[in-house]
Amino acid sequence: MSTVLSYVAAPEGVPTRASLEVLTRARQLAEAGGHRVAAVVLSTDAAASADVLGRYGAATVYAVSDAAFAEPLNAPAVQALADVMARADAALVLFPSTEGVKDLLGALAIRTDAAVLPDVVEVDWVDGGVGALRPVMASKFMARVRAEGSPVLVSMRAGSVEASEAPVEPTVENVSLSLDASAATLREIAGAAAGMVDLADARIVVAAGRGVKDAAAKALVEELAEVLGAAIGASRAVVETGVFPATAQIGQTGKVVSPDLYIGVGISGAIQHVAGMVGSRTIVAINQNADAPIFDVATYGIVGDLYSVVPALIAEIKKHKAG
Amino acid sequence: MRFCVCVKQVPDVTAPIQISGGQLSYDAGRVVLNAYDASAVEAALVLTAEHGGEVDVVLVGPERAAETVRKALAMGADRGTHLVADGELDSAAVSSLLAAVASGYDVILTGKQAQDSDAGLAGGMLAERLGLPYVTNAVGLAQEGDAIVVTRLGDAGQETIALPTPCLVTCSNDMNDPRIPNLKGIMAAKRKTIDTRPATDVPAARVTTLGYEPLPTRAAGRRLDGEPAAQAAEVVRLLADEASVL
Amino acid sequence: MDETFDCIIVGGGVAGLSAAMTLARADAKFLLVERGAWSGSKNVSGGVLWGRDLDRLVPNYWEDPEAGYERFVNHRRLTFMDEGAALTIDFKSDHFNETPYSGVTVLRSRFDAWLAGKVEEAIAASAHPDDSFLATDVLVRELIIEDGRVVGIRAGEDEFRAHCVILAEGVNNLLTRQAGLQTEYVPADGLAVGVKEVIRFDKKVLEDRFQLSEGSGLTNEFVGFATGGIEGGGFLYTNRESVSIGLVISMADLRKKGGPDAGITPYSLLTAFKQHPAVADQIRGGETLEYSAKAVSTGDMSIMPREVYGDGVMLAGEAANLVLNAGRAIQGMDYAMRSGILAAETAVEATKAGDHSKTFLAHYRTALDASYVMQDLRGFQQAVKVLHSPAMFEGVPRIACDFGREFFTVDNKPTRKAYQILRDVRKRHMGFWDLVKLGTRAGRAL
Ligand SMILES: Cc1cc2nc3c(=O)[nH]c(=O)nc-3n(C[C@H](O)[C@H](O)[C@H](O)COP(=O)(O)OP(=O)(O)OC[C@H]3O[C@@H](n4cnc5c(N)ncnc54)[C@H](O)[C@@H]3O)c2cc1C
Ligand SMILES: Cc1cc2nc3c(=O)[nH]c(=O)nc-3n(C[C@H](O)[C@H](O)[C@H](O)COP(=O)(O)OP(=O)(O)OC[C@H]3O[C@@H](n4cnc5c(N)ncnc54)[C@H](O)[C@@H]3O)c2cc1C
Numbered sequence A: 001m002s003t004v005l006s007y008v009a010a011p012e013g014v015p016t017r018a019s020l021e022v023l024t025r026a027r028q029l030a031e032a033g034g035h036r037v038a039a040v041v042l043s044t045d046a047a048a049s050a051d052v053l054g055r056y057g058a059a060t061v062y063a064v065s066d067a068a069f070a071e072p073l074n075a076p077a078v079q080a081l082a083d084v085m086a087r088a089d090a091a092l093v094l095f096p097s098t099e100g101v102k103d104l105l106g107a108l109a110i111r112t113d114a115a116v117l118p119d120v121v122e123v124d125w126v127d128g129g130v131g132a133l134r135p136v137m138a139s140k141f142m143a144r145v146r147a148e149g150s151p152v153l154v155s156m157r158a159g160s161v162e163a164s165e166a167p168v169e170p171t172v173e174n175v176s177l178s179l180d181a182s183a184a185t186l187r188e189i190a191g192a193a194a195g196m197v198d199l200a201d202a203r204i205v206v207a208a209g210r211g212v213k214d215a216a217a218k219a220l221v222e223e224l225a226e227v228l229g230a231a232i233g234a235s236r237a238v239v240e241t242g243v244f245p246a247t248a249q250i251g252q253t254g255k256v257v258s259p260d261l262y263i264g265v266g267i268s269g270a271i272q273h274v275a276g277m278v279g280s281r282t283i284v285a286i287n288q289n290a291d292a293p294i295f296d297v298a299t300y301g302i303v304g305d306l307y308s309v310v311p312a313l314i315a316e317i318k319k320h321k322a323g
Numbered sequence B: 001m002r003f004c005v006c007v008k009q010v011p012d013v014t015a016p017i018q019i020s021g022g023q024l025s026y027d028a029g030r031v032v033l034n035a036y037d038a039s040a041v042e043a044a045l046v047l048t049a050e051h052g053g054e055v056d057v058v059l060v061g062p063e064r065a066a067e068t069v070r071k072a073l074a075m076g077a078d079r080g081t082h083l084v085a086d087g088e089l090d091s092a093a094v095s096s097l098l099a100a101v102a103s104g105y106d107v108i109l110t111g112k113q114a115q116d117s118d119a120g121l122a123g124g125m126l127a128e129r130l131g132l133p134y135v136t137n138a139v140g141l142a143q144e145g146d147a148i149v150v151t152r153l154g155d156a157g158q159e160t161i162a163l164p165t166p167c168l169v170t171c172s173n174d175m176n177d178p179r180i181p182n183l184k185g186i187m188a189a190k191r192k193t194i195d196t197r198p199a200t201d202v203p204a205a206r207v208t209t210l211g212y213e214p215l216p217t218r219a220a221g222r223r224l225d226g227e228p229a230a231q232a233a234e235v236v237r238l239l240a241d242e243a244s245v246l
Numbered sequence C: 001m002d003e004t005f006d007c008i009i010v011g012g013g014v015a016g017l018s019a020a021m022t023l024a025r026a027d028a029k030f031l032l033v034e035r036g037a038w039s040g041s042k043n044v045s046g047g048v049l050w051g052r053d054l055d056r057l058v059p060n061y062w063e064d065p066e067a068g069y070e071r072f073v074n075h076r077r078l079t080f081m082d083e084g085a086a087l088t089i090d091f092k093s094d095h096f097n098e099t100p101y102s103g104v105t106v107l108r109s110r111f112d113a114w115l116a117g118k119v120e121e122a123i124a125a126s127a128h129p130d131d132s133f134l135a136t137d138v139l140v141r142e143l144i145i146e147d148g149r150v151v152g153i154r155a156g157e158d159e160f161r162a163h164c165v166i167l168a169e170g171v172n173n174l175l176t177r178q179a180g181l182q183t184e185y186v187p188a189d190g191l192a193v194g195v196k197e198v199i200r201f202d203k204k205v206l207e208d209r210f211q212l213s214e215g216s217g218l219t220n221e222f223v224g225f226a227t228g229g230i231e232g233g234g235f236l237y238t239n240r241e242s243v244s245i246g247l248v249i250s251m252a253d254l255r256k257k258g259g260p261d262a263g264i265t266p267y268s269l270l271t272a273f274k275q276h277p278a279v280a281d282q283i284r285g286g287e288t289l290e291y292s293a294k295a296v297s298t299g300d301m302s303i304m305p306r307e308v309y310g311d312g313v314m315l316a317g318e319a320a321n322l323v324l325n326a327g328r329a330i331q332g333m334d335y336a337m338r339s340g341i342l343a344a345e346t347a348v349e350a351t352k353a354g355d356h357s358k359t360f361l362a363h364y365r366t367a368l369d370a371s372y373v374m375q376d377l378r379g380f381q382q383a384v385k386v387l388h389s390p391a392m393f394e395g396v397p398r399i400a401c402d403f404g405r406e407f408f409t410v411d412n413k414p415t416r417k418a419y420q421i422l423r424d425v426r427k428r429h430m431g432f433w434d435l436v437k438l439g440t441r442a443g444r445a446l
């Protein structure tokens, strides 16, 4: 029996929300197609997350533990995944669409002679192949695509499915590899501040744009995020000026987020930004220009000056939380 | 060093594009050099201006995409190769065609993704086909002796990675602001050679696009009026009661 | 390479591209510079190209399935409207189906790009395929003028020289002023503002709704409430899969009666126009693709440049104010085309004669005067005045609509004769003598 394999990103041993969503979908597709469902974790201590993965239905967990995975280099990951795919006889491999996955998907497809459907929002078996729906043209349209043959690699946008539990007792297969020495060498990582809510995984995102001009406005955005327990995102305009870190950029170039709630503060809604947030369930836009295109996608639009709207909003949310 | 930059002609996503009969339609004139590839060309030009070397560009696409090769030459690239192919090609097929042209260079640059397909695959695929080490989503590029030092944007932050040459790097537009060709560049480009030939041995696509659809429609939005305090109270009420997200 | 061109053309609109085509065919070495990212990207024309000059530039263009025009015009309407009603004169003739067509609708973004492609082909086939250039995305900052003579251009860091320069820069004619051919300030009276939307329809829906057959198209001009009591007119033209709809509004009148303070802007007028019952039904269900606004001359010759040529320089198209807006149609692209061709022909002759002085380039003026362009413009000066009189855009449409309302209303009252209705209607809106005066003036002018 072949396998539907689910790639799990588990920084510090904890699977990300997006990974559990993908595992959920893998489980459903395995059931529908009569396949086994398995998860693969590449980490310095890959077995650590096995319990959680079992809870979400991974019958087998391929745990590839190696010191190499402490560094975000693609060569060891490609090698390890190709190996696990062969071992598991993978017919379909699902990935969360993270930067790390984007970094290895193309090479892995060639290495394993797989067809690949990147960055989809829906995936299913269709007449002996794999069908998917994927946003294209800066998320202006959806393309209905189809891949033939086996294996097929599919990466899914966060928030495309709801993660659900289906507990099993997982079999952990510890995989040890002799990895080739990587030609690339890591010099350093200038990381994001610890303790920040990860953008792609966040349920609530507060995003700042060029309207957030000064330290006072930035402080308001940070306070709003804090009272909501939200991650902070940004438009390219304020990443370019260095006011917000590059990892906060949402959009075609930046990250794709699809939280339950996105609040855009002083963002005009250029197509390349909207590309990264149009999948959000509820969108609130705060902008002083009533004609800003962001209002075309907003569930609730507030035309007003952020310097007066955001403080009022913070006060109301505090009131709501208290009562 | 010798650079090869892979460039694609894509529809301008900011221009009107419609779906008719499941296919995309737009004015034939509204096509541009993929913005990410423009950044890749710029990066190669900056590095060769500083350290010496040359920059070749290669494009796979229909006859009319020659103007995009010309655009890269007008920016300052030295030579172009245009493999003429019509119709949709998936990233796997494109990378296979590119592999035949792009071997033998010190550094291959591609865009991090094509703005139309938003696939982001061809770079990694090409590297794998040529057996090269590679880095994706680069926001900075430097040359240190025989090595290329890349700053890339990863999930957790900026990673700085050194690559021996030959190697491949896929570029983000956050890396630089590509130059707009000046008149001298445009005129010089006309005298540069473009090696134009039909793409042969095009691999069968394993991925096909069945058709295009509009995005799922969002419920019409609502504008909240009044003073900031009233607007804030109303939106919080709606977020709690109607949207159930608070 | 010899750095001096035979000719430099500033502007890649209709005038510039027509000049370029003419130069390429004559094996001239030339440089055309367009500031837009591609030819057509900055152009807003509502779009009927009248006349047959396109066939001169691209022979048998209609045989090319990829040709850059939209539809040929064989069906014309003129609509008088008041607040709630409209009376339309409708004319259709198969005579217009014959090629070369006498009018085709165009969308400039597509048309200019196509024409530019044809010019590139002509350059490639000329004696100097590598020495003539169409350069886009480059702004010409200024002219190089030495001893009162235009000898080249400056763009960015670059300087280029030519024996002569054709300015085809359109309505915002900064370089024309640098050349000293136009006064610094053009009075607002001479300018109108054009606003336009392109609204997309399914091809089948479009053809059914406007009774179009494959390739044929309709034009509809509107007078009266189209511009909400502000001087101007409206238009609706059918394209392949869309309609262009818009207004041309007098800037002076807009400034007098409207302005953002009064809540009246070109955009608000266009919105009101689109909601008029006579218009709303025609565009229902369409999807707006693009909105644009641009200044356009009214065709008043009193604001034409002092001269259309100088030492080493010629003006073509709207840079020379060659536009006629006389109610039955806006003409500008056809004049741009002809003037571009004539200027380029003069440039070629000048190169042969080795003389690009003002004296020689005066031949351009002579040729332009002899052409239909100047004959039209001179002939219609009176019409321009009549059509821009309040009686024309307020009185006449009201009379027409009142007449229509009463004439076409069938109720249980004794039926009145048409002339009785007309008499009553006329009394309501205009003195008899006013109408007679207008009628005779218009009759003489048109
Ligand atoms: C290839 C490519 C890729 C790109 N990728 C991305 C991407 O991934 N992400 C991204 O974001 N952009 C991206 N961009 C850039 C994008 O086109 C826009 O330039 C950018 O998103 C604009 O950011 P902004 O909305 O913050 O700024 P602006 O467009 O300048 O908007 C600022 C807004 O703030 C409002 N404002 C100002 N002051 C106030 C106030 N006091 N109160 C309330 N409102 C106020 C203004 O009305 C305005 O609407 C990309 C561009 C290209 C060409
Ligand atoms: C709303 C509207 C509707 C119209 N409808 C019609 C119609 O139905 N029929 C008709 O015949 N006419 C119509 N016209 C008029 C017509 O559009 C113009 O008369 C015609 O476009 C003039 O052509 P041109 O080549 O002289 O100028 P343009 O078409 O304006 O071209 C000038 C070009 O020069 C470029 N340029 C300007 N300055 C520089 C510089 N410094 N450096 C480099 N490039 C520069 C511009 O980018 C532009 O592309 C309409 C106009 C408007 C505004």
Ligand SMILES: Nc1ncnc2c1ncn2[C@@H]1O[C@H](COP(=O)(O)O)[C@@H](O)[C@H]1O
Residues within 6 Å of the ligand: B006, B007, B008, B009, B034, B036, B037, B058, B059, B060, B061, B091, B094, B098, B109, B110, B111, B112, B113, B114, B115, B117, B118, B119, B120, B121, B122, B123
């Ligand atoms: N047709 C093509 N010709 C040349 N390069 C291409 C082509 N398609 C893709 N590429 C390169 O591969 C990158 C990624 O493309 P994609 O995988 O389609 O997102 C692009 O940014 C280009 O650098």
